[in-house]
Amino acid sequence: MSGAKSLNLRAGFYTEDHEAYRASMREFVRREVEPHYLAWEEARLVPRDAWLAAGEVGALGLSVPDEFGGSGESDFRYPMVVAEELAKVGATSYCLSIRLQDDIVLPYFLELCRDDQKQRWLPGMASGELIAAIAMTEPGAGSDLRGIRTSAVRDGDGWVLNGQKTFITNGINADVVIVFARTDPGAGSHGFTLFVVERDVAGFTRGRKLDKVGIAGQDTAELFFSDVRLGPENVLGEVGEGMIHLLQRLPKERLSLAAQALASAEAALRWTQDYVFERTAFGQRVGDLQATRFELADLATEVDVSRAYLQNAVIALNEGTLTTAEASKAKLWSTEMQVRVTSRCLQLFGGYGYMNEYPIARAYRDCRVQTIYGGTSQIMKEIIGRDIAERYSSYGQ
Template sequence: MTLTDDARTEASARPAPPEPFYTEDHEAYRETVREFLKREVLPNYEAWEEARLIDRTAWLAAGEAGMVGLAIPEEYGGAGELDRRYRMVFSEEIARANTTSFGVGLGLQDDIITPYFLHIGTEDQKQRFLPGLASAELIGAVAMTEPGTGSDLQGIRTSAVRDGDDWILNGQKTFISSGIQADFAIVVARTDPDAGSRGFSLFLVETGTPGFERGRKLDKVGIIGQDTAELFFRDVRVPAENVMGEIGGGMGYLMQNLPLERLGIAMASLAGAEAALEWTLDYVYQRRAFGQRIGDFQNTRFELAEIETEVDVARAYLERAILKFNAGVLTTVEASKAKWYISELQQRVVYRCQQLFGGYGFMLEYPIGRAYRDARIQTIYGGTTEIMKEIIGRAQAARYRD
């Protein structure tokens, strides 16, 4: 069969097929992550979950293997790699290995802690903290949420009052990820009660500073191996060199960094949904009931067909969002859409997949049981689904202002 001249012209006029999302370098990194998890994490993960704490040696091993600090410039000990596709590869392998607690801790370092130093840190602060973050010898936390405030950041009551060149910090924080092990916390405090959104600032408070105390290790529903704590600040003296950015710029810095945090949650959510689908497909085509494989029942096929389609559609949006972030053009609204939709999708996927496991789905020895437990937080932290919709809705309303 030969093509006519018209057919050849039409074929040559078609756009080239899209390039694969991942390159050979990303796939090589995947093998490195997979081998690291197999060697350093999986043999110890159950013990960490029981202790409700990831062992410090695992953090150091992650630093040595290049699992953290990808975006940190080489002069500070990092890889200087800004391509977020590598973080997506990491999220996918964490989900497949069902080691969410470990992934959340490292994600906090790369997606939340490190950007503050990269964007607003002084050279002295970068020299003091970035090498330790790159090697995972230092663990950081962001002390933002307070009892009674939740997503209402403007309700923060922790205060910082100037005393000469220093600041005196007083207040309480809760739900602080890595709060038990953190070597320092980036603390959000009110520095001017009359300045509205310009009345908040960020302070670096290091472990051992008098008046800085950790409360109890909080007992969570899921991701139980990742430590979460209450923090207390009683007349904590913070030197001027530990102020991050400008006084009064705290709220703006938080808003600047939240899109990356929300993109990271969306990435982990999609990876979790895809892993749940993989486990379920394997299960339903091995398990038999009423004389046939569970996967051969029409209801099972319809359920899994819907799930796979929804996951594939979500991946298309997320891949575009990641590439836009790489290009520096991802908006807050786009990140909010990815966060709320994909985290809610993960809830639906895990729930429906667990149902297909029957009674075994309720057993933690099956990966879907732990995934069901660990997935629940995704629609809550980093800004609840309701807050994401409010952000999107406000942007819509702004387009129709007189």
């Protein structure tokens, strides 16, 4: 119909406050990220100045309460805005680093810390002065965390921690690391505890900065713990409840990864649309070729339909009703969609898509890990499948 407006999926989802925040984030990205990002990729590390800049403009620690230096804002739409604005300039490594701290690590500190622990760690996490990580994966234990070997043994009123972790995001930069350790081998799922290990504690060392296929600027590392002595003030949450603490916070982690996937896929599609309608072949714009239009139609549909589900999941998260299965669906679909869309977008760039000077090439490398970390696609399918099966657990009985 002539003059009809296209469906605006963001209408009614983002408010004026979100859009005002977006304007400030766009300026922050233009000023502090875009001019420096490629240098960070070459150095394979995001510098601390970039963390401090994020804290200064409120891209970090938004959900930290006012008394600890944050804004006390828990609405997940704000982190989505940050992810979208960083995706537009292809700053995947930086986005992953700060979103790991805010969306994945920070909830543990906000919800499990005692008052003295909050005062100790939250102000620095809000300002960017403290960089955080969470260490779960080990060389022999990834998706099955019950197989970890890192252990903490009681010693008086404290603990002695020993073990090794790998693939740890922010591992080189981290000032505080949440470590998942076995504390009672005979207690099953109640035999694990979370500890906070600080940068300078004796016995805590970092291995190599791992050389990855993509997200080069994000520091991923091996961590080693040799007779690390920790006091009771370094226990996070309840002793023996570490596994429960993890499971309770996985939905938000997976939704964060899904949001990053969607933002990155949207950016890749936008770059591709701009490219094919600027470049000519066979006497016409590449975007006017039927084969190209059909491909763009498929890609735009995948991205838009993905946004519709994700937005509903975000609303559920804000309301406290998002289930593990629903978050797993968001993570499974969005990350697999990101890989499909980015790969097909690169194809439309032709040979230029394989050149690192084009953001689509970097996005192609960066996206592949999205279906692996935070729970592989196969694990997401298992979680969703179990949820379906449980509905029929009493069928026929």
